[in-house]
Amino acid sequence: MSCGCTSRLTDGRAIVDHVKVKGKQHLAPTVAHEINCDCGETFTLETVIMNCPKCGMTYAVTPCGSADKENIKQAGIKYA
Numbered sequence: 001m002s003c004g005c006t007s008r009l010t011d012g013r014a015i016v017d018h019v020k021v022k023g024k025q026h027l028a029p030t031v032a033h034e035i036n037c038d039c040g041e042t043f044t045l046e047t048v049i050m051n052c053p054k055c056g057m058t059y060a061v062t063p064c065g066s067a068d069k070e071n072i073k074q075a076g077i078k079y080a
């Protein structure tokens, strides 16, 4: 059941596009990682694509890569 989201997806915007095409942007990640945003805000990643509640920076991770915090990438302000 490969969904094609391998570690080759290292660009945040590519991850957002890929996850949206698959319709999986509202899935919860395997682990609810705590994000320390560049703006100083700390929030919990509740879905695989989520904006910082303070500055709107979009964070993205593929569902099958979501166990590893290293796979979470920034995609730009309000990209999602």
Ligand SMILES: [Zn+2]
Pocket (backbone or CB within 6 Å): 037, 038, 039, 040, 041, 052, 053, 054, 055, 056, 057
């Ligand atoms: Zn932020």
